[in-house]
Amino acid sequence: MPATLFSDRLAETARSVEACLDGLLAANPAPGEIARPARLREAMRYALLGGGKRLRPALTREVARLFGRGDEGVTRAGAAIECLHGYSLVHDDLPAMDDDDLRRGRPTVHKAFDEATAILAGDALQTLAFDILADPATDADATIRAELVLGLARASGLGGMAGGQMLDLEAERAAPGEDGILVLQAMKTGALIRFSCEAGAILGGADAEARARIRRYGEIVGLAFQLADDLLDVTATPEAMGKATAKDAGRGKATLVSLYGIAATRARLDALVAEAEALLAPFGPAAATLADAARFVALRQS
Amino acid sequence: MPATLFSDRLAETARSVEACLDGLLAANPAPGEIARPARLREAMRYALLGGGKRLRPALTREVARLFGRGDEGVTRAGAAIECLHGYSLVHDDLPAMDDDDLRRGRPTVHKAFDEATAILAGDALQTLAFDILADPATDADATIRAELVLGLARASGLGGMAGGQMLDLEAERAAPGEDGILVLQAMKTGALIRFSCEAGAILGGADAEARARIRRYGEIVGLAFQLADDLLDVTATPEAMGKATAKDAGRGKATLVSLYGIAATRARLDALVAEAEALLAPFGPAAATLADAARFVALRQS
Numbered sequence: 001m002p003a004t005l006f007s008d009r010l011a012e013t014a015r016s017v018e019a020c021l022d023g024l025l026a027a028n029p030a031p032g033e034i035a036r037p038a039r040l041r042e043a044m045r046y047a048l049l050g051g052g053k054r055l056r057p058a059l060t061r062e063v064a065r066l067f068g069r070g071d072e073g074v075t076r077a078g079a080a081i082e083c084l085h086g087y088s089l090v091h092d093d094l095p096a097m098d099d100d101d102l103r104r105g106r107p108t109v110h111k112a113f114d115e116a117t118a119i120l121a122g123d124a125l126q127t128l129a130f131d132i133l134a135d136p137a138t139d140a141d142a143t144i145r146a147e148l149v150l151g152l153a154r155a156s157g158l159g160g161m162a163g164g165q166m167l168d169l170e171a172e173r174a175a176p177g178e179d180g181i182l183v184l185q186a187m188k189t190g191a192l193i194r195f196s197c198e199a200g201a202i203l204g205g206a207d208a209e210a211r212a213r214i215r216r217y218g219e220i221v222g223l224a225f226q227l228a229d230d231l232l233d234v235t236a237t238p239e240a241m242g243k244a245t246a247k248d249a250g251r252g253k254a255t256l257v258s259l260y261g262i263a264a265t266r267a268r269l270d271a272l273v274a275e276a277e278a279l280l281a282p283f284g285p286a287a288a289t290l291a292d293a294a295r296f297v298a299l300r301q302s
Numbered sequence: 303m304p305a306t307l308f309s310d311r312l313a314e315t316a317r318s319v320e321a322c323l324d325g326l327l328a329a330n331p332a333p334g335e336i337a338r339p340a341r342l343r344e345a346m347r348y349a350l351l352g353g354g355k356r357l358r359p360a361l362t363r364e365v366a367r368l369f370g371r372g373d374e375g376v377t378r379a380g381a382a383i384e385c386l387h388g389y390s391l392v393h394d395d396l397p398a399m400d401d402d403d404l405r406r407g408r409p410t411v412h413k414a415f416d417e418a419t420a421i422l423a424g425d426a427l428q429t430l431a432f433d434i435l436a437d438p439a440t441d442a443d444a445t446i447r448a449e450l451v452l453g454l455a456r457a458s459g460l461g462g463m464a465g466g467q468m469l470d471l472e473a474e475r476a477a478p479g480e481d482g483i484l485v486l487q488a489m490k491t492g493a494l495i496r497f498s499c500e501a502g503a504i505l506g507g508a509d510a511e512a513r514a515r516i517r518r519y520g521e522i523v524g525l526a527f528q529l530a531d532d533l534l535d536v537t538a539t540p541e542a543m544g545k546a547t548a549k550d551a552g553r554g555k556a557t558l559v560s561l562y563g564i565a566a567t568r569a570r571l572d573a574l575v576a577e578a579e580a581l582l583a584p585f586g587p588a589a590a591t592l593a594d595a596a597r598f599v600a601l602r603q604s
Binding site: 036122155 | 342393416419424425428433445447456459467
């Protein structure tokens, strides 16, 4: 298969996920809602619809496709994951957190709106993620919906993404060692990427063995994502990234790249790609796009 | 039935909900979680376990009891609602929002910890609410769990509580009229109180007619709660409330009390209690505690 395959799927996913998010953030209240305040809705749209690679929903889609599922429910699950991811970016950028002014080449939400609106937009985006997954439109089978909600919650709360951001803030005061950084990153970025993959297996009705294999694949992709991200913080320009770079070194923050060095980091990324390929081998040629996804994540330039 | 009945149930609920929350916020990660950072967990415990009347879980319990259900699942659903409520208090108290230093007679979370930790504790408490509801321990029936998640999401996001807080912030700049205040309050405080009642009906398997009735009862209790709250902001001392009072007038903020006056507000509260009693009449004497709950909420002194 050609090396561009996953990036084609990314573009396809971006279109369908953005159309889905656009519909979910329409002006009319959903059943059970009272009204949708315009300013908050605009801030949520600004946070969600301003680009982004849609890597996570593309992983969900490719895994679901592997198990023969490729409908609107998969797009909705991907949209829910983007809401959760978007919420975390909005809150991480806040002055009390990472204090970033730029995200995807545009002012961050608290800069474009104000701090209170950014806090609420993040809050409401988190809620929307669970709303989407629990809605019968995502899957007629309530067991699948409840499983998706629980999986996302475990990936995002105290023992996942929010906990990882807490560890990241603490890491600026007391630098963790390699093991500490690995736990931090597994929580802060790894857990949601892993769940993005697992969600496709849940939606596709994968058996326990296949699901465990996809879960491990998701862990590897998450690790590769973060290693590549740390590498880009050292090697890329702010223009290529659409956000500030050299932030980790500027804050004296230890990353795996600062521990391993650039060459050894690249070697580790290659090893992770090989591990992903080996994990996918039992699925045969149908998993070629997922193997390409691992390469895409590990070798990306922005 | 004696007038103290609902307050007795409140005390009972507080004990069971706090034991449940204590267990949910233990040090050991839940399945699917990676680790639980101590500082974040402590901030979540501080926010959740520092008192509070547990009014919302007590409503859930009394409604569930009306439909013959009174088990651990009901306590868990109440604990989930307290997590959602607790998250909203932590975020509402933030400097960028209402900037409050005192809550339930103690320093607010961002004062006792710091702002970043308070943002993350609120975020993780919101996640925990959905986590609890989606977990099979709350109900073996996934349809009920998914319905609870969706109901809570609709009550808490853009078209509910978060949206209501947005309107409340905007109300400080441009005072809304009576209709605007009613929408604001229905979203900011009403939606979660209404859902607290409806959750009991969902868990108890109430039919559509009974559920609609309970939903309307919940709306009335929510309205009474807010009217009583606005009244107490004018008439009570900070010591009795465990938080600052006279805040609305101090900010020149319009409330229903400032529109109606104190005497007319008291008359409206009486009318709401009568309406709640009429709604509950078809359920017979089994609903006496719920009628008492409406009186308790409307006539409370703190």
